[in-house]
Amino acid sequence: MRLEDLDYFLAVARSGHVGRAADQLGVSQPALTKGIRRLEEELKLQLFNRTPKGMALTLPGEAFYQRSRQARLGLDDALREAADLHRGTMGLVRAGVTPLLAEHFFNPACVELLAQRPAARISVMVNLNDALLSALRQGELDFMVCSLHESTQSADFERLPLFPDNLYVAARAGHPLFGRPRIVLGDLAQYRWLLPGPQVASRRWLETRFEQRGAPPPDVVIESNASVANLVGILLNTDLLTLVSEITLRSGAGRSLGVVPLEDVTWHREIGILAPRGGYRSPLAERLIEILGDHAAARRQPRT
Structure with missing residues (x-):
């Protein structure tokens, strides 16, 4: 053949x-x-x-x-491993990361890796989970950093949890919702939304929660594949609701938003690394994963 x-x-x-x-x-x-x-x-x-x-x-x-x-x-992995051994180099690391995790988590790890390995070569794909999963399946990535939701559960992948990052419904601090003595899910259906596209896991999760509670689906007037942090100006000047992560809430832009105190629409999720099970990873890729793990451990430490 x-x-x-x-x-x-x-x-x-x-x-x-x-x-x-x-x-x-x-x-x-x-x-x-x-x-x-x-x-x-x-x-x-x-x-x-x-x-x-x-x-x-x-x-x-x-x-x-x-x-x-x-x-x-498997053959591609074998060729890459043999080439790394022949050249005596650290090899190339090919990582994928979702937009939310790029700036505040992945980028600092890359800076540390380059300080330790000045000759390192890194290929980074920043995209949504579905696109990254496709690239990972096709062998175009060594690993991806993402939310470890249900669609990442596969015998083909190994999952390395890093840190929790809950997802909340949020709005501007002076939103009319925050004046109510008690907020229920039906109250959220009265407002319009800024959400990612329907192919994104967080959007699908929210729509499922509404359906399970017999509420109409969220009225989405703005769809975006960007992080909410890039669109905070819209939220601050409208009554739109959105989904926002703890990472964004801790950032400068996110501190202007208020969290809707409703457990029913709080997604307790884990951020982690997804990699092909049993696939070859260069020493450089292994080192970047170690650094990401160190940064994740620091995030898990109690804040003083």
């Missing part, structure tokens, strides 16, 4: 389209199609159903994809 044929197969399986896969790999469509056919002949299996919309995996093709994808990632 030619390795290039396997790469052609994996690219088509991921994209579902020969043209897109050829563009991603920088090869011609005829060369890619020929490689797929060669692989099918060698395996004596039909891997794809050709449809007007593209290429769909057959049942044997799906099984082969799951196995071969892991095998290819």
Whole structure:
């Protein structure tokens, strides 16, 4: 079996389209199609159903994809490890981090790593959880720093909890809600919201809580993939509600917000590191994980 044929197969399986896969790999469509056919002949299996919309995996093709994808990632890890040993270098660390955790948690750890390892090379992807998870599955990241919610629970990943970071409903300090003697979930439905997009775990969690309590879904008038810290000016000048983390509340921008004292919409969550189970990590990646762990331990210390 030619390795290039396997790469052609994996690219088509991921994209579902020969043209897109050829563009991603920088090869011609005829060369890619020929490689797929060669692989099918060698395996004596039909891997794809050709449809007007593209290429769909057959049942044997799906099984082969799951196995071969892991095998290819394992080979990539082996090549990276051998290259690191041959060069005698620390290697490259490829980390993903959500926007919330970049400035106040991840960035200081990177500064410390560069002070210790001046020749270090770091590739950082800052994005939302779903995009980072996809990159991690594809072998594009060594690890990611994120909220360890349900979608990160998989046999493919190992999870390293770092510190708690609860999520609260919040608003400007003078919001009408804070004048009520008692706040219930139904009161929140009377106001409009600033929230992340529907693909984000925190938004899905909040909507589920509303549904479970028989309340209408939050009326979202502003959607953003940025941290709330970047949009505090909107909250301070409107009666919009939002979800905000402890990290943001402790920052300069977040101190202007008030927390709605309602346990029913408080998400007790854990921030942590997610990494491929059993995958190779360079010494540099291991050191950055250690530094992140040290910074997390400092966060867990009681504040005086």
